[in-house]
Amino acid sequence: MSEHKIRLTNICKSYRKYSSEWLRVGTWFGIPFKPKQQADVLKNVSFQINQGDAVALVGQNGAGKSTLLKIITGTLQPSSGTLEVNGRISAILELGMGFNPELSGRDNVYHSAGLMGFSHAEVDALIPDVLSFSELNEYFEKPLRVYSSGMQMRLAFSVATAVRPDLLIVDEALSVGDAYFQHKSFDRIRQYREQGTTLLFVSHDPGAVKALCNRAILMEDGRVINEGSPDTIMDFYNALIAEKENAKSTQVHYHDSGKLQTVSGTGEARVETIGLFDKTGLSKEFIHVGEEVILRVQVKVYADLPKLVFGLLIKDRLGQDIFGTNTYHTNQTYSDAKAGDRLTFAVAFPANLGTGTYSITTALVSSDTHLENNYEWRDLALIFNVGNLNKDYFIGCNWLPVNIEITKQ
Amino acid sequence: MNALALLRGIWNYRHFVFSSIANENRARFARSKLGWLWMILNPLGQALVLALVLSKVLNAKFPGINNEYAYAMYLLSGSLGWALFSEITTRCLTLFQDNANALKKINFPRVTLPIIVVGSALLNHLLLAFCTLGIFIMLGQAPPLALLWLPVVMLINIAFALGLGLLLGIINVFLRDISQAFPMLLQFWFWMTPIVYQSTMLPESFTQFMRYNPMFYIVKSYQDILTYQIPPAYSDDLVWMAVGSLGLLGVAFIIFRRASSDIVDEL
Known part of the structure; x- marks a missing residue:
């Protein structure tokens, strides 16, 4: 059995409402007050992600994907269940976290990387890579408020992925910047994958899911309802959306x-x-x-x-x-x-x-x-x-009738 | 998470704490010509107004010291102590809302947040303290030996302000009324504390009441040290105040830890 990177066992998350906030204060001291209302956002979620997996988390809005990512990242505590995580996590739940518009790109890099736990000296070593990957050039020394939103995203993505993590968690943050940069950021994630980074990622983009992942997990209403190859799951997901609209049965065989x-x-x-x-x-x-x-x-x-x-x-x-x-x-x-x-x-x-x-x-x-x-x-x-019976050898999913001319000057 | 892990968290994130404090100040004065001078000019202006109005115009008598600027000095030293208290409590009050996004989306030691507040407030405070001392020297008052007491009083002040601020800040996440009510309370509190006036100017019945005001001891100590140049008169009470403040701070941190996950849920 391969080493597991993340293992979730019966993770539940519920948000509690009390009739008075003072009752909540009481629960901090171990007094078991009953909440007036309890909203269950995650219900017995269990799955395992192994070393080198690239897993897509798909599902409709409100299915609990983001809550689950926050729990795996460690910002939210599960209400019950156990979570085991091995290795250094880098989570991109939102790009540009903690950026300050008055500070220069460089200062923001130090600050943002500091928030991820890097020391000043470590960031020093990362700066050249961030600068070259973000391609901000002279803007790097200018305050962030003069950046376009695309430039901010480029900077944010470059910092967030400056160091290859063991486990990369990405929440719909990939569609940043122009097509060129999207391509570039995609490539970086793919590269990290090849080098052994385990990937967990939320997306609604079937193309991205199919291109990056080898597994997909479909969530609905706080539960994992299906798990399998991205191909199958995306088709199932599509059908599910259609079914929502039409309220008729979906057959899978x-x-x-x-x-x-x-x-x-x-x-x-x-x-x-x-x-x-x-x-x-x-x-x-x-x-x-x-x-x-x-x-x-x-x-x-x-x-x-x-x-x-x-x-x-x-x-x-x-x-x-x-x-x-x-x-x-x-x-x-x-x-x-x-x-x-x-x-x-x-x-x-x-x-x-x-x-x-x-x-x-x-x-x-x-x-x-x-x-x-x-x-x-x-x-x-x-x-x-x-x-291919009668065409010259070619690769790719498309055949283009090319005509190559060679001339010598 | 035990206390050791807590300390390790702080240690690992020390760079973040320092850069946050530095950035805060850099960002605050990023586009102003006078920069950090504003940090001193603001309280100075306030002191000047009060000193002019109260000592010259109203011609208030000021017993105790022989210096024509005695009142201005009294005012400056008292408000120095109050400013630290007020800055820490006010910032702690909305600490969690202000950092809601980071708390929800990044996994970092949450204990760094109050530390950043204290660090940045302390930086301001020290700067202001040095300026106040400088002004006192210009007004003909040499730095007294009692000055050695000042760091002790500062620490007690910080412990009390942080303990109170954190408690209110935690509750404020769930009951937002606190952030509305507290600034008002702070106003009352300011005028109930002898900063602008002297406690001896009040009738006896009020002075009794004053003994229940923790800030009275803090502010009085600042005034004793800086203006009267004597060690704090209420040193016994100050010891109790120190014990009480540390207790409050301890309770605040325990609740902070227990409420931590509830806080992020609620934000």
Whole structure:
């Protein structure tokens, strides 16, 4: 068994309200007054994070993710349960903690790093790295109040991650600065991961979760309700959101491929058959790079629907989105579908994809997202393989017909 | 967490404590030309006004010492002691709200917060004390031997102010009324303490009452040492005051530790 970095056993957290605050004062001296109200924010949360894991904590607002991070960080005390943590934690629960607008970037670095427990001499050694990573240049010596918010974030992130921690806890702080810096901060976290840092991170960004993590934990209403590969959990989470809106059941079962398949929705329209065909009309599961193919989806309508939008999403084997669109965006919303109608959606596209296995997710909804009316959302509706038969060797998930010219001066 | 861990926490975060104190003052005077001079100019101005109004205009008699500036000196030494008390209590009162974000999001020894308050208040206090001494020398009063008593009185003052301030500050997290009521109480308290006037000017019945005011002993000691140049007259009471203050401080820290998790929950 690998060494555990964090182990939570039956962690509960409740906020107590007393009829008089003096009763609370009494409890500090061991008098067991009964609270008038008790709000349970975390209910028996148990999980374990091992050395080198990268775990995403997902869930809707108010699910208890942030409270849980605060407990692991140590700022909040659990009401009951035990928490074991091994190693130095660095928590980025909020960027720019303790920054003072009147002080220079440099002084703020000393202060902020001091708050993390670094000595003056230690910060001296960190300064060059912070300066180069944040790319603040001459602004580093200017007071923080003249910084743009992006610059403050850059400084904050650079300080917070100046030293590689054993355990990095990040609360939705990654989407900072411009795209360039986001990329850079992402890279740094990935690097730390490769060097052995264990990562625990909260995000609503499926891309980030799938790219960084090898495990995901889904929380709902203070409980851990599902745990598994980021791919599966994000699909489940999506279905859960849709379900909230539609209050209909979500089914999860094992697909033939061994992955968990999530089918959700209210069922007013359903995909009956789905298939991938080549130009000659032959059904295919294996296609080659750049081949012109047609995806045919037969939908049966079970109730009168004023609007019906069909969406598709192609994902790679890791569950990362490759391409997705729907008929709302292509201005082809189908109006006035009647119960009993059978519709066929034929999507023609060139398979300009890299070699590998891909899956198609279908969605039958009433507008551009699946949140308003989700008739059916079907993960892994179809799985197909792409092989390179007649193109030059290339890597990546995309095939671009490049034309390289070489000239000599 | 035991006391040893507490001390280790403070030791590990000593750099943070020092840089916080330094930053506080740097930030406060960041864009003012006179900078830290304002720290002295403010109380000086106040003393000047009171001295002018009360000693010249009202022509108050001031028994006890032979110096035409006696009243100004009396006023300065008394308000010196009061200023330290008032700064520590007022800042402790909102200590937890002011640092709510850090308390909720960063795991650091919480005990550093009151230490920073005390450190920064003490820095101000020492600066002001030196200036007061300087002014006294200019007014023709050489630093007395009794000055050696001053650090002792300062420590008692700090212990009392910190104990009281922390207790109120903790309760204030749950009952915000305290932060509204206390400044008002502080006003009353100021005028109930012989800083602007002398206790001997009061009728006998009031003087009895005065003995229950802890700040009376503190302020009186500052006045004794600096203005009258004698060791504190109420040294016996001062010993009790020291014991009481340390007791109060101890209680405050115990409650601080017990309430710590409740405080963060409530913020």
